[in-house]
Amino acid sequence: MIPLSFNYKKANSVDEALSMLTEDSKVLGGGHSLIPALKLRLNSVETLVDISKIDAIKGINDNEKSVTVGGGATHASIAANSALASAAPMMAEAAHTIGDIQVRNMGTIGGSIAHADPAADWPAVLLAADANVVIKNKDGQREVDIDQFFTGFYETALAEGEIITAIRIPKTGFNSNSVYEKFKQPASRFAIVGVAACGEMDGKTPKSLRIGITGLAERAFRPMEVEKALIGKELNEANIDAALGNIADGVSVMADHYASEKYRTHLAKVYTKRALLRLV
Amino acid sequence: MLVKGNHEFNISKEMLWSYLMDPEVLAKITPGISELEPTGEDSYNTISNMKIGPVKGSFKGKLNVIDKEEPSSFAIDMEQLSKIGNAHGKISMKISDADNGSTNLAFNGDVKLSGMIARMGQRVLSGVANLIIKEVFASLETHISESTA
Amino acid sequence: MKHKISVNINGKQCEGEVEGRELLVNFLREHQSLTGTHIGCDTSSCGACTIHLNGAATKSCTVLAVQADGAEVTTIEGMATNGELHPLQAGFKEEHGLQCGFCTPGMIMTAADLLKNNPNPSEHEIREALEGNICRCTGYHNIVRSIQHAAKNMNGVTA
Amino acid sequence: MTNYIGKSVKRVEDKRFITGQGKYTDDIKIPGMVHAYILRSPYAHAHVKSIDTAEASKVPGVISIITGADIPEAIAGVPCGWQVDFKNGDTMKEPPHPLLVRKTVRHVGDGVVLVVAESKAIAKDAADMIDVDYDVLDAVADPKAAAQSGAPLVHPDAPGNLCFDWELGNPKEEVAAALAGAHHVTELDFVNQRVIPNAMETRGVVAQYDTAYDKYTIYTSTQNPHLIRLLMCAFVLGIPEHKVRVVGPDVGGGFGSKIFHYTEEALLVWASKHLNLPIKWSSDRSEAFLTDAHGRDHASNAKMGFDKDGNIVALQATTYANLGAYLSTFAPAVPTYLHGTLMQGLYTTPKVNVDVKGVFTHTNAVDAYRGAGRPEATYLLERLLDLGALEMDMDPTELRRKNFIPAFDGVEQEGYQTQVALQYDSGNYEPVLDRALEMVGYENFRKEQAAAASSNKILGIGFSTYIEACGIAPSAVVGALGARAGLFESAQVRVQPTGKVSVYTGSHSHGQGHETTFAQIVADRMGIPLDDVEIIHGDSDSVAFGMGTYGSRSLAVGGSAIVKSIDKVLEKGAKVAAHLLESSVDDLDYADGKWTVKGTDKSVSFGDVSLTAYVPHNYPEGLEPGLDFSSFYDPANFTYPFGAHVAIVEIDKETGAVKLKRFIAVDDVGNVINPMIVDGQIHGGLAQGIGQAMYEGALFDDTGQLINGSYMDYCMPRADALPSFEIDRTVTPCPHNPLGVKGAGEAGCIGSTPAVVNAVVDALWKAGYKVKDVPMPMTPERVWTAMQG
Known part of the structure; x- marks a missing residue:
């Protein structure tokens, strides 16, 4: 199994990635939704922009009112994060049920919600969590309320040329239970x-x-x-x-x-x- | 893949019929179609691009309008071929009077998939069918409102 | 377009030229002749291709070779040190954790990730940790025993 | 004294596998090797109108594009190795199976174009550019539907899609009369669904033609190298057998699916000479789903009659067996002689009739999968027994006991003659059930079950007491049953001058551990260290001949052949020893690797005798030098392992989800050479049998598309789906082979499936749902639906 040919571009920053995105390009995060589809040739792409090396979007930061989960944070890192464990224990619980160890080590939350598989775990969790999705594009940054994010079958509010850089999980009384x-x-x-x-x-x-x-x-x-x-x-x-x-x-x-x-x-x-x- | 749905349009049966028999409209409302080239009466060659979730493919095919009973029913017989799989199907359309002077369009058909998409896509097929139906009705509504505006 | 990559594989720096679309598993098998990493499916489901990428168990069929540029990769060939079997390798032999051997490298690599994070797993935890690896021969019974055997030995207790 | 036999010797083959040094077909690289990709039909039934390869042939790196029309007419399709006749004596229908189709595709995945290129990626890229114009035709995938009049025909010369219509046992009228007079008749319609073997290594072939020696070398992931060579040379390509070397290297599991001669093998061999290039083809998993032979796929109706005490009075079984679009190598044997002959089970049923229709459909071939026919027969019998017990309100274990054939050892007591052709070798059935019940804690369980009956998690227990016929051999018998090849086994024991021993076996190991088990036999019988023995298999250039590994035959047949050769070595060795010891052969004892003159301490070692045999300066007059013997072993009968399997399940009433809580298996596989390996075989068989009951099943839509053709949809048990198994065994030696062994490869798979289904039905029944059957695989939805009434 080998994909159709494409151009591979590695981005070192979100801005660089944004500048690399064209009409027929796709963002490679953890790759665990995209690469299997490319291998089966069910999908093809002209340019693949690899954002998996951008450390800036991998972290999980515990802030005063929310925990900010980088779009590039892996399921495994979410499952192991102590701030999330107390702010929103369902995050760890859900992370543990995604795929398997190997998938959790590579797959990212940003990639998962951008893909918006109707049977994926994160969408349910983030809807319950009243999360906000932080999105960057060439013009700057915007935040989308999770209730407006999943718009349909594999469809989201993410436009072409945009990248999910973070997800904010509010620290609330409901999320902690x-x-x-x-x-x-x-x-x-x-x-x-x-x-x-x-x-x-x-x-x-x-x-x-x-x-x-x-x-x-x-x-x-x-x-x-x-x-x-x-x-x-x-x-x-x-x-x-x-x-x-x-x-x-x-x-x-x-x-x-x-x-x-x-x-x-x-x-x-x-x-x-x-x-x-x-x-x- | 069973495709079944219905929708009410705020126009007459005859109007709806004439829209649906217009190749340009047909091209516009059929998801993904980029080209619809007449090859005879009620026969067309089509080129379409489908992009649904993880799947993206270019289809080439044929589309025939058959069993025409103006203005109340017809069927679309189609064959769409691609490297990721093929779709063959017949979809029957019924146009009938609904309440308050509007018109009901009901369609019902079975699209047979083959190739990789038939083997790999089962998990999400019902979602695909719903999406296609939604798109057809939405674009037809848009077209109707644009042309009656 | 070809990409020059440099990957540290089993402690050795390996250079190569790959197409963007080339998968890490092919780079290992075809370019580096490390055929211990196997391909068992097309859908990232079976785990036969599991390796460690920067220390974490990863399905090498779902990573592009070019993504491994600058990374550290460990394959089954790198598990034994100085001719001494890794305790998991020894455990699989001792407890008959393999039959045809095809899934074995992936099983061992996944188990190594588990034991790194959880040195004393329960049977239940072991079985859950193996959910990404399919074995068609053993019914998993002896694979679980093999990992338990290794866990005991790695904790300094003889099994 | 035995140093090795009966001991859990660690496997000698493991070292290469645990260090990543196994050598599977896809690991083989030959300088100059090119790669093949086969473009396959997306349709189950269609005529090929045209094939346009113009664009594809322009892709840089493409070497050749070959269609069916390019293959010489003289090349026949792959043959079937077993003939089954109609009830009326007519020969089965045997349509051709071409290497690439010429006009009609008959299943999704039928090979249409072979693309050869510098890399697999290029071959695939080019294949994507080939336009094949198809005229799509109606297709049929279900065996019962295919047998109805008006169904689309798979082959024009097989009317009604019937390959054969076959019957075995007592006359139907006698069985019907016995059923009519029965106190109670339990009847069920069964679907023994199609399952996909899914060896973790997909199939692959590397073929090379060497002009210098006019010789072919083929590496193929097979269980059966010599048979592949024979079929390919004699029936397909017409190339000289002595100029063909077939190697089955390390093989990543087979479970039956790698017994058969597949089109890709002959195709690659032909192309390697045609293009004069070494070529590799390795199957993708998606492709394997469409091209590997599948297993089971029976639709049956069965009736079992009981008298008022619960004695079985008759059994009638009627089956439609799906054979797929083409006859695979052993396909006709599976639903007939490996299925109908097992319908007696281990019961004294006086009247048995089995009626089987073999049906072609537009699906890929169905052939032997672990157990092959015997699981289907066992499923039918054991489901009827447990259901009969529920219906008659009897204990399922007591019902079985009542009907067990009394113990017989095959020596003092004769073998047991069934109503369906077989004579069982030896059997003692009550002890396996006794032991299983003891391990379960049966009475206690029934109490727990009663207590849980009104809760949300209900419990059930299911039984299966099975017998199987394996050690597939006696050539005369299988010949009479339609096999077109003898099913003996060969072994050569070659003693090297220094006393080291190389053993060449025609059996093939793909996970079974022959390199260890066989070495244990050799080392013990010869009294030499295990390290001094090497087992060589899987290469037609080294091994004289072989019939491969399937039907749990390796030890019973292949192992016995080795014993015969050892005996010959020791017999000749004794002559040399007698000469060296200036004694007579009759005065010598052989033990611990040396010949000793009885009652003295005068002895000579095996090593000294070996050296003398090759450096015969001081040697018996008239005796040939050398110490190297071949044997062919053809046994007197099949072997008949048996056992009792018990499943305990818990059902979540709200969702229908079934949890397998315990699985107990007590098997009797005769004598055991390596308990660790036998246990492993049982474990693996159990997992596959449980897999069929709970998870696995190929799904075809009404156009013949396989709709769950990936690991994302086709579910096999993973580690978290199974409990640790509780297993034990009894030992009833086989009376007719020198090792007393019966075979263990399939037992787990044969016994386990009905036990699990019986447990689910028991749980539902005892909780008040009068559910007679839950179709396999018992998905949560199916169980939940059954509870909804």
């Missing part, structure tokens, strides 16, 4: 359903609640009605069951030979319930 529950497709290790949940609790009752679901639909999303129905209500089986009825409202549920629409939807309910019960 957060979990990730995943039902794995056993061959690919992607999520058939993955549910990230976080909430600031008053006893057994959430004062705030955010849920991110991946794998179920063509993009990761927040089941807003479920969140709304449960804020201020005790998180017990009966209340959760009552709230889960419309978990898939407004999204088109995916199906494959591992999980039909009906079963996937059922799994989403089971896993959301499991995640929510762990918040208590």
Whole structure:
């Protein structure tokens, strides 16, 4: 397996990378989504701009109000980070479930969310975390609210010629009480359903609640009605069951030979319930 | 890959029919099509570029409009070939009256995939189908609103 | 266009000229004749090609050779030192952790990464750590034993 | 005294594998070697209208582009090595299998164009530029659908897509009558789904033609070098066998899929002479999914009748077996003589009838995969037994005990004659079940299960007591059953002058550890150190002949051939020793590597005798010099391992996810030479059998596309999916081979699959769901759906 020919360009800084990007180029981060597609020749590219050597975007910085995770931070480094472990424990929990050791050592969070695979783990987690995506382009820098970031099937708010340099995870009462529950497709290790949940609790009752679901639909999303129905209500089986009825409202549920629409939807309910019960 | 969907348009059946029978419109609303070259009545050669998530391919193919029953139904018979795989399929279109004077377009078909995309793409096929349907309706809406504006 | 690269492989500086699209695993196998690193799949799933890139277990089929420019690479050929088997290599032999041997180099390289970060893994942790490596011969039973054997020896306790 | 036999000697072959020095086919480089890529059909059924190679041939580095039309008509397709006849005596349909298609492609992956270039990347780049114009035709992938009238035909001369329609056992009417009179009949429709062997090393071939010697050398990842040579020379290319060297170097697993003679082997050999260049082809994994022979793929209906005490009164099994588009080397044997003959199981069933239709479909070939036919038979029997027990509210272990064939050793008591052609060699079935139950803690488990029945995690236990026929050989028997080759084995024991021993075996090791096990036998029998023995295999230029490794035959047949040669060496050695000791052969004892005159301390060592044989200055008159013997061993019967497997599962009621909590296997594989290696074989077999039950299965759509053709979709068990196995064994020696061994390679795979499915059905049934079957692989969704009623 060998890709079609392309030009390889190594960038030493984000600015250099931005200057190298052209219409038919792609950014090479960890490469664990892109390289397999290129090898199978399901995808081809004229120029590959390698940002995997830019140290400036690999770090994880603990700031006063947020933890800033570099776009080039690997899943492994996120899993091992102590600041995130206390600010948003679901980050480490989710990181541990991505791919395998080797994939976690190379794959990056920025690459993953730019790719926006509908069954990837990070989108669900970042939606729950109320993260912000820091994006650089030739004109400067912008921040996109995660709720506006995943726009469709493999589609994001990232425009051509832009690079994700960081993700900000706010330090909040809800993020510090957060979990990730995943039902794995056993061959690919992607999520058939993955549910990230976080909430600031008053006893057994959430004062705030955010849920991110991946794998179920063509993009990761927040089941807003479920969140709304449960804020201020005790998180017990009966209340959760009552709230889960419309978990898939407004999204088109995916199906494959591992999980039909009906079963996937059922799994989403089971896993959301499991995640929510762990918040208590 | 089952392709099924419907959408209501705020124009008459006849208007919708005439849009759909216009090769230029057809080219515009079919995802990825960059060229639609008539080869006979209701027959076209097509060139299209698809870029969905990790997959990108250039397809060459044929598209025939068949089983025409003006203004209520027709079908598209198509064959799209590429190095990453091929798509053969027939999609039936039904145009019917809906409430408040609008018109319903329903389509239903099965697109058979072969080659690498058939082997590798199963995990996300239903997403692809939904995306294509969405794009078709959205571009048709855009076209209608542009031409009626 | 060809790229000149220089990679430290198993402690030795190796130079080469590669196309941008060339994969690290091909560079190792074809240019350097280090055929101990194997190719078992096309989808980064099987782990047969696992090597260490700057000390971390990595699937060399999913890294471009040019990306390894300036890096340190360890392959299965570099695991034994001065003719002395690495404890994992010894463990695999001692506990019959291999049959056809094809997945073995990748298994050993992944296990080495595990033991570096977790010198005393439980059986459960070992099995989880191997999720990126497929073996079709052993049913993993003796691979787990082999890694346990090595862990004991590396911690200074004889198995 | 034995120093090695019965001991877990560490493997001598491991050193090269753990240090990265194994030499697999893709590791082989020959100076001047070029690379091949095969452009394959994306369609399951189509006519090739035209092939345009103009652009491709302009790619720098392309050496040659070859289509089916370029291959001489005189070159036949690859042949089938086994003939099965219709019930009415007609010969099976045997359509040609060309090296590259000329007109019609019959499965996705059928080879259309061979591109040879300076590198694989260039060959692939060029192949991407070839335009093949296809006329796409309707296809059929399912064996039952293919047998219906009106189904698209795979071959015009095989009406109804029927390759053969075959029957074995008691007359159908007798079986039907017995079933009609039964107290209870358990009936199930089964799909034993298609699985993909997925040896971790994909197949590859390196072919070289040497003009100086007019000789071909072929490296191929095969289990069976001599048979490949024979088939290729005699039936495909018509090249002289003595001018062809076939080497099966280190081979990264086979599991059956590398037994067969594949088109790529003959194609590369032909092209290497045609272009006068050494050529390598190595399969990508995506390509392997489409071109390696697959396994299983049966659709069956079976009925088992019981009397009111639970005694089995009759069994009727009807099967549609998918053979794929072309007949692979052993394909017809698998659903017939390796399947129908096992339908007696280890029970005294008085009436058995098996009806099998072999069906062509537009899919790649189906042939032997670990167990080959025996897992399918065992699955059917053991599922019916456990289900019958549930339906009759009997204990599944008691039901089995009631029906076990009583113990027989094959010496004092005769072998057991079944209703389906076989005579079992020796068997003692209760002890394996007893031991398994003891290991499980059966009574305790049933209590735990009852306690968990109303919880969210329900428990189940499943049993499988199996027998298999392996040590695939007796030439006369397999010949009568349709094999077109003898299935003996050869061995040469060549003693070097210094007493070191080189052993040439026709068996082939691709993970089984022959280099160790065989050396243990030689070292023990000859009383010499293990280090003094070298086992050589896999090279047709060194090994006289061989029938390869499959059907758990290496030790029982190949090992026995070695024993025969050792006996000859020692017999001649004794003559030399007698001469040196000035004694008579009858007065000598041989032990610990020396001949001793009985009752004295006068002795001569094996090394001295060896040297004398090659430096025969002081030598028995009339005796030839040298110490080197070949043997061909053709056994009297198959061997019949058996065992009891038990699975314990936990099902998450909310999701249907099944967790295999424990797996207990007690097997009887006869005498054991190396327990460590036998355990390893059992472990590996279990993983594959469990894999079929829980994870694996090729999926074809209705146009014949394989839709899960990568490791992202086709799931094999990974380490975190399996428990540590709990295994033990009993020993019932095989009475008819000198080692008393039966074979261990397939046992794990044969027994385990039904045990796991039975455990899931047991869990559901005992928790109140009257579910008779969950189709394999038992994905969470399938289990969950079964619970929804």
